[in-house]
Amino acid sequence: MSATKSISKKNVQNAKWTNYVESMKYAKYLLFHPFDGFWDLTHEKRGSFAAATTYLVLFLITRVVQLLFTNFQFINAPLQYINIFEQATSLLLPFLILCVANWSMTTLFDGKGRLGDIYIAMCYALVPYTLIQLPLVFVSNIITFDEAAFYTVLMSFSIAWCIFQVFVGLMQVHDYSPSKTLIFIIVTVVGALIIIFLLLVFFSLLGDAASYFISLYREIAFRLY
Amino acid sequence: MTVKVMYRLLALIMTVFMFASMNTAYAVDDAYPSTYTYNYDYWSDIRESPDAYRVADVIYASELQLPVAMKKPQSLYVRNNDIYVADTGNNRIVHIRKEGSTYTLVRVIDSIKGCEVTKLNAPSDVFVDVNDNIYIADTNNGRVVMVDKDLNFIKEFTKPGDATFDQSLSFLPSKIVVDVSGRVFVLATNVNKGLIKFESDGRFTGYIGANKVSYNFVEYVWKTYFMTKAQREQQAAFVPTEYHNIYIDEESFIYATNTVFSEYDLLWDVAQPVRRLNGIGNDILIKNDHYPPIGDLYWVEQSIPLGPSKLYDITVLENDIYVVVDHTRGRIFGYDSQGVMLWAFGTTGTYEGSFSSAVSIEHMGRDLLVLDENGGSITVFTPTEYGNLIYDAIASYLKGDYDGSAALWEDVLKHNANYNMAFIGIGRSLMRKEEYPEAMKYFKMANDRENYGRAFKFYRKVWVEENIGWLILVLAAVLIIPLVLRFTKKMRMEVEMYERDQVHK
Structure with a gap:
């Protein structure tokens, strides 16, 4: 009994692992078949949260590696002031806020994607960035300032590719037309700004409330002594 | 559980905002210098620096045995060991000579000989050529007058009779320079077409180096499409601005400073407060640093917004090193021929080495002389060991002595x-x-x-x-190993096929 149970458990684990590897591999298909790929990614469940998160983490790692190991000639970062965790969160937070903003807008205008779908699609859309820029960090260490054209072209290409992937991803996830997608990208940015504004207001009020109670406590403490 | 996750997320966001606010606090800290002499680093942050110049002497009228203190002096001129001060408010020019390390009065020039109007009236600039002929911008008399060293009248340059000069305006020369062939360049109040050029025989031959008309886009659209004609006439037209001061270097290039611009044009190098004009009036100043030569990069000091540096005067030392004086904060900035800042020092105040209203700067060798309009004094600065080392290093580099440099x-x-x-x-x-x-x-x-x-x-x-050997080896390995692998695989397949065929037979 116990043996069969452990075997089935193992099987489940194996299935999970295979599923993870499969969904990781799916990114390769997505790179060159974005229209097909993004449709299947969420509607046919070809992607997974685990794989998506892995790609997001890889993206953040790429960013940090870039800051630390790009050759001095190609990066103009004030390393004495840079905090890598701060850099990573400063990318992660807008990313998450934009996902939430996109979901909260599209869900009102018959977008088919759920929050999870949007998250998965957006994470997969970041793959070209990692794929090109991570090797470029190495390349930057063997080319010189004069040969920078090669480097910058690839840089901009990776970003353009990413933008394209994001666009197609959102289009397929929500089953929108291209023009509607474009409009909703703009709306998403506005939504994100509103979210940030609300967060700021919330925290400043929270800070005020906290300082009120602290001063109240102090007042009482001083009176009692 | 979701509450816990949300709480964590909020905590994370909070930390980020905290970090952000910390960074801004850091930037504000760096915005004004904490020492007398400073410089900007690559990140445009202020870096403390040892003194490049120290005060050697402060010359007052009383020290020169002059009974009347200088009143609103406007300009300095130095030729060899002679210093000429245009003491505008007293209608005179004070001639001082440096002997050893003391400064003595040579004479006071308040009138000239051999012409109709002999009394000087508010002279605001003076220039002395190699033959000791003195050119005086006799402002309120509306002329630039040339006299020999004994003050005998030679000739004068007066209001151009040309149609390009607005005849309703009076001719008020404020700054003059003279090139080696005796051409006189005059900066006159109310003239915005550039420098007025006179040939050595007194003929007016036009203007050079006019400022480009500056206006911003919004202003232009507003003015052309939204204002009524009456409103438009009320407003000032878009006119080019006047220069503030000029200096001529040994190669007869004119350096000009400009103090009228909109503040934010400075950092993008649209305003160009310092210019080096060639013969046809184009700016050929070299700017190879990360920021243009504009004086101070930060305009707020101890939370008081003072505005950008107003570069009132410029002087050019050996090796095209130029030094400008800022009227706003009483500062002196030195730049090398590539536009890289060498040092900045000075402040406003009333003690030695500070100025209440610095208006003019000249150099005598490596010494710098700064004229203070309100204090009626000339401050003489001598370079320290550090300052001299910088000059020497630049000089020996330009001479081609790279190792010495x-x-x-x-x-x-x-x-x-x-x-x-x-x-x-x-x-x-x-x-x-x-x-x-x-x-x-x-x-x-x-x-x-x-x-x-x-x-x-x-x-x-x-x-x-x-490492060419290793490189070739690695490259070869990368290319050959897959080939070999493929070949062996193919061979094995063939053998297998053959064996299978044998079995089937």
Whole structure:
């Protein structure tokens, strides 16, 4: 009994692992078949949260590696002031806020994607960035300032590719037309700004409330002594 | 559980906002200098620096045995050891001579000989040529007058009778320079077409170096499409601005400063407050630094917004090093021929080495003389050992003595380890000695990417030549191993096929 149970458990684990590897591999298909790929990614469940998160983490790692190991000639970062965790969160937070903003807008205008779908699609859309820029960090260490054209072209290409992937991803996830997608990208940015504004207001009020109670406590403490 | 996750997320966001606010606090801290002399580093942050100049003497009228103190003096001129001060408010020119280390009064010029109007009236500038002929911008008499060294009238340059000069305006020359062939360039109040040029025989021959008309887009659209005609006439037209001061260097290039511009044009180098004009009036000043030569980069001091530096005067030393004086904060900025800031020092105030209203600057060798309009005084600065080292290093580099220059830069670094130019100078010398990794280290410290790239290119070449064997080996391995693998696989397949065929038979 116990043996069969452990075997089935193992099987489940194996299935999970295979599923993870499969969904990781799916990114390769997505790179060159974005229209097909993004449709299947969420509607046919070809992607997974685990794989998506892995790609997001890889993206953040790429960013940090870039800051630390790009050759001095190609990066103009004030390393004495840079905090890598701060850099990573400063990318992660807008990313998450934009996902939430996109979901909260599209869900009102018959977008088919759920929050999870949007998250998965957006994470997969970041793959070209990692794929090109991570090797470029190495390349930057063997080319010189004069040969920078090669480097910058690839840089901009990776970003353009990413933008394209994001666009197609959102289009397929929500089953929108291209023009509607474009409009909703703009709306998403506005939504994100509103979210940030609300967060700021919330925290400043929270800070005020906290300082009120602290001063109240102090007042009482001083009176009692 | 979701509550817990949300709480964590909020905590994370909060930390980020905290970090953000910390960073801004850091930036504000750096916005004004804490020492008398300072410089800007690659990041445009202020770096403390040892003094490049110290006050050697402050010359007052009383010290020169002059009964009347100087009143609103406007300009200084130095030729060899003679100092001429245009003491505008007293209608006179004070001639001072440096003997040894003391300054003595030679004479007071308040009138000239041999012409109709002999009394000077509010002279605001003076120029002396190589033959000791004196040119005086006799402002309120509406003329530039040329006299010999005994003050005998030679000739005068008066209001141009030309149609291009608005005849309803009076001619008020405020600054003058004279080139080697005796051409006179005059900066006159109310004339915005550039410098007025007179030939040596007194003929007016036009204007050079007019400022471009500056206006912003919004202003233009508003004015052309939304204002009524009456409103438009009420407003001032878009006119080019006047220069504030001029200086002529040994190669007869005119340096001009400009103090009228909109503030934010400065950092994008649209305003160009310092210019070097060639013969046809084009600006040929070299700007190779990360920021243009505009004086101070931060305009708020102790939370008081003072506005950008107003560069009231300029003087050019040996090797095209130019020094400008800022009226706003009483500061003096030195730049080399590439537009790289050498040092900045000075402040406003009433003690030695500070100015209440600095209006003019001149140099005598490496000494700097600054005229204070309100104090009626001339402050003489002499370079310190550190200041001299910088000059020497630049001079020997330009002479082609790169190693000597590097040695001097090493000495500069002993005084000031934040001096970017020194790192670049040493790096260049090391690159010439083919010590590329060392050179790269120095260029990296100076944030000089271009030179780093050059050194790196040579270094890479040397490295590849040294390790060519290994490189070929690795390359060959990468190419050949897959080929071999494929070949063996193919062979094995064929053998298998053959064996299978044999079995089937």
